Every structure is written in C-alpha cells, then in structure tokens.
Amino acid sequence: MKQIAFLMHKSFHGRFRVKEFIPFFKNHGINVELVRVPDNILSRYRNYKRLSDFDIVIVQRRLLSPLDLTLVKSYSKKMLFDFDDSIMYRSSRHKNHHSWSKMKKFKTMMKTVDAVIAGNTYLKNEAAKFIPHEKIYIIPTIVDLKEYSIKNYNETKKDFIIGWIGTSGNLDYLKSITPAFEKLNNKYKNIKLKIVCDRFFDLSNIEVIKKIWRPEDVEKDLKSFDVGVMPIADDLWTRGKCGLKVVQYLAAGVPAVVSPIGLNREIAIPGKTGLWAVDMDDWTDKISELVDYPDKRMKMGIAGRKLVEDKYSLQAQAPRYLAILSKIARWDFDTNQT
Incomplete structure (x- = not known):
C-alpha cells in the first residue's frame, strides 16, 4: 500500500493544508498518518524511526533543528517540506523582520529535502534561493466546497455587515482601519462590524458583533457578511500569506475588500471578485461602493465563488x-481519477 506521513508539531492542526486532503488520498488507496513531533527527544526518536515505513514524509511548516532534520532525513525515503507562511522571517510584530537564525534553518531545510510545496509564488521564490525551481510546487491553501454554500442575495436585511474572520494574532490588522469604520458609521446608519474570533475589541462609534469562532458555525457566519475585509501590513512576513480568509469569503459568495499584498492581489481581483484598499480613504470608499451597489456585491460574490471553485478548492487542487x-x-496510477 502507498503511504504518506505528515510530520506535524503538536500545536499544528493543519486543517486546510493536511486534513482536507486525507479522504481524497485514502480514496486513491493511499494510507495517511499524522505523525507528531513530541517535546521529549526519546519520543521524537521513536516517532522518527517509524518514518521509514512511508513512501513520502511531508514536514509541515515548522523548521526542524539540525538534529531533528538529520534524523528525519535519514529515515525518509522521500522528504518534502510544505509551508504557507514566511517562516524564514520574523512576524509583523517585529520592527526588523530579518532573522539570521530563521533564514539559516530555512536554507538548510531547503537544501536537505527532496521537494518543496509552497502556498504561493512569493514563498516559491524564497525557496528557489536554495533549491532548484523544478523541485518546487505550488499548492494554495484551500477550502472544501462541500462545507461552503453561497449566500442568499435576495434575503431582506436591516443591517449591512462588514465581516472579519481569523485568529486573535491578526486582530491588530483589523484595528488599523478603525478610522474607516468610524467614517462609514457616520455616513450610514445601519453599518455593523462582525468579528469572528476568540478575542474582540470595541469601537466607540460603531456596533461590534462579537462571535466566538466555532468550526460548525463558520459557513453561517460567513454568509451573514455583506462584505469581508482583510487589511494587512506590507512587509516580508505578510507577503507570504496565502489569503485563507479571502478564500473563505469568496467561497460563501461574499466580495472582499483587501490590502493588495501577496496572494490577496490574485484572489481579490479588482472589480471582479473584490476591491483593493491602500489607505484609509480607500477603505472608506471601497466599502461604501459595495454598500451603495448591491448588484455589484452579488456579481462579485458569484464571480468569487467561481474563482474558488476553479483554483482555491479541495476539488480543484487535490x-x-x-x-x-x-x-x-514514482507511483503508477491515474491521478485524474476522482
């Protein structure tokens, strides 16, 4: 039997880059196991020895220490590295994004593995500094279309909901466009901001709907949005982001207003599936455009759903x-079979 091991650190859930693909792989006769990296070195060593049973070992996102990397490589028939963030740089919270230690580990990882799977072109180009282009493949971060239905545009609503979904570590990006929300609230009387997260903040001039993120509620939450937003800074860290929240907005038929950074430029296509905002006036004007023209919202939402179906779905990428x-x-079977 063909076998794959995804090597994952204990805190990494891997839903959108690992777990969504497992049923598809199993339907093609491939056994898939999630192998965790324990804290204890002896436990790690025992787990690493098991890797020799698999045809391919895919290391997920985390850069391994020199010892761990040597051990994993020695037990792997084929070793891949999959990542969807700028892990070779420091995050946006740091003034200096460059990290000698991170880049050194990244370089060593690239020179050790047999192939790389990157979440976007920016990350592919970073990897290509240390590994030949022909060994790098792009698989975007995806959603399963079966879990997302398109919203009902004919529903009568009293309020216009600006939506944001994500982890609390990215809330500062949303806070950064607070002045735009306040201007919108002065312009329209039915504007509300809905945050789907595990933490929240309040605004003085606009009502904030605080919704705890739950996996079973994601589809319903997304469909409650009239527009989804994704503001981010422009730096070495954010350019590697793979735009998951924008993909989720579009999967539900919700147009997006985004900072045109990284993959956002390819997902939120101006005038087709979304709009770009580069400063505070832009955020106010672009969201206003979608408030004022519901037909445009619907047209963009439908086009966005089609884009996800074609490029950013499990069904397209598996x-x-x-x-x-x-x-x-070097497996020999028809990969076009569904």
Missing part, C-alpha cells in the same frame, strides 16, 4: 497534489 506526490514517489 488531483494536482496527488499528481505531484505520484511524480516524486
């Missing part, structure tokens, strides 16, 4: 992923 793994492991 056959590509399987074809990549088949090429690397």
Whole structure:
C-alpha cells in the first residue's frame, strides 16, 4: 500500500493544508498518518524511526533543528517540506523582520529535502534561493466546497455587515482601519462590524458583533457578511500569506475588500471578485461602493465563488497534489481519477 506521513508539531492542526486532503488520498488507496513531533527527544526518536515505513514524509511548516532534520532525513525515503507562511522571517510584530537564525534553518531545510510545496509564488521564490525551481510546487491553501454554500442575495436585511474572520494574532490588522469604520458609521446608519474570533475589541462609534469562532458555525457566519475585509501590513512576513480568509469569503459568495499584498492581489481581483484598499480613504470608499451597489456585491460574490471553485478548492487542487506526490514517489496510477 502507498503511504504518506505528515510530520506535524503538536500545536499544528493543519486543517486546510493536511486534513482536507486525507479522504481524497485514502480514496486513491493511499494510507495517511499524522505523525507528531513530541517535546521529549526519546519520543521524537521513536516517532522518527517509524518514518521509514512511508513512501513520502511531508514536514509541515515548522523548521526542524539540525538534529531533528538529520534524523528525519535519514529515515525518509522521500522528504518534502510544505509551508504557507514566511517562516524564514520574523512576524509583523517585529520592527526588523530579518532573522539570521530563521533564514539559516530555512536554507538548510531547503537544501536537505527532496521537494518543496509552497502556498504561493512569493514563498516559491524564497525557496528557489536554495533549491532548484523544478523541485518546487505550488499548492494554495484551500477550502472544501462541500462545507461552503453561497449566500442568499435576495434575503431582506436591516443591517449591512462588514465581516472579519481569523485568529486573535491578526486582530491588530483589523484595528488599523478603525478610522474607516468610524467614517462609514457616520455616513450610514445601519453599518455593523462582525468579528469572528476568540478575542474582540470595541469601537466607540460603531456596533461590534462579537462571535466566538466555532468550526460548525463558520459557513453561517460567513454568509451573514455583506462584505469581508482583510487589511494587512506590507512587509516580508505578510507577503507570504496565502489569503485563507479571502478564500473563505469568496467561497460563501461574499466580495472582499483587501490590502493588495501577496496572494490577496490574485484572489481579490479588482472589480471582479473584490476591491483593493491602500489607505484609509480607500477603505472608506471601497466599502461604501459595495454598500451603495448591491448588484455589484452579488456579481462579485458569484464571480468569487467561481474563482474558488476553479483554483482555491479541495476539488480543484487535490488531483494536482496527488499528481505531484505520484511524480516524486514514482507511483503508477491515474491521478485524474476522482
């Protein structure tokens, strides 16, 4: 039997880059196991020894220490590295994004693995500094279309909901456009901001709907948005982001207003699936445009859903992923089979 191991640190859930693909792989006769990296070195060593049972070992996102990397490589028939963030740099919370230690570990990882799967072109180009282009493949961060239905545009609503979904570590990006929300509230009397997260903040001039993130509620929460927003800074860290929240907005048929950074530029296509905002006036004007023209919202939402179906869905990318793994492991079967 063909076998894949995803090597994951204990805190990494991997839903959108690992777990969504597992049923598809299993339907093609591939056994998939999630192998965790324990804190204890002896436990790690025992787990690493098991890797020799697999055709491919895919290390998820985290850069391994020199010792761990040597051990994993020694027990792997084929070793891949999959990442969807600028892990070779420090996050936006740091003034200096460059990190000698992170870049050194990244360089060593790239020179050790047999192939790399990157979440976007920016990350591919970072990897290509240390590994040949032909060994790098792009698989975007995806959603399963079965979990997202398109919103009902004919629903009568009293309020216009500006929505944001994400982790609390990214809330500062949302806070950064507070002046735009306040201007919008002065311009319209039915504007509300809905935050789907595990933490929240208040605004003095606009009502904030605080919704705890729960996986079973995500589809309903997204469909309650009239527009989804994704403001981010422009730095070495954010340019590697793979735009998951924008993909989620569009999957539900919700147009997006975004900072045109990284993959956002390809997902939120201006005038087609979303709009770009580069300063505070832009955020006010672009959201106002979608408040004023509901037909435009609907048209963009429908086009956004189609884009996700074609490029950013499990249904579109799973056959590509399987074809990549088949090429690397030299498996011989029809990867176009569904």
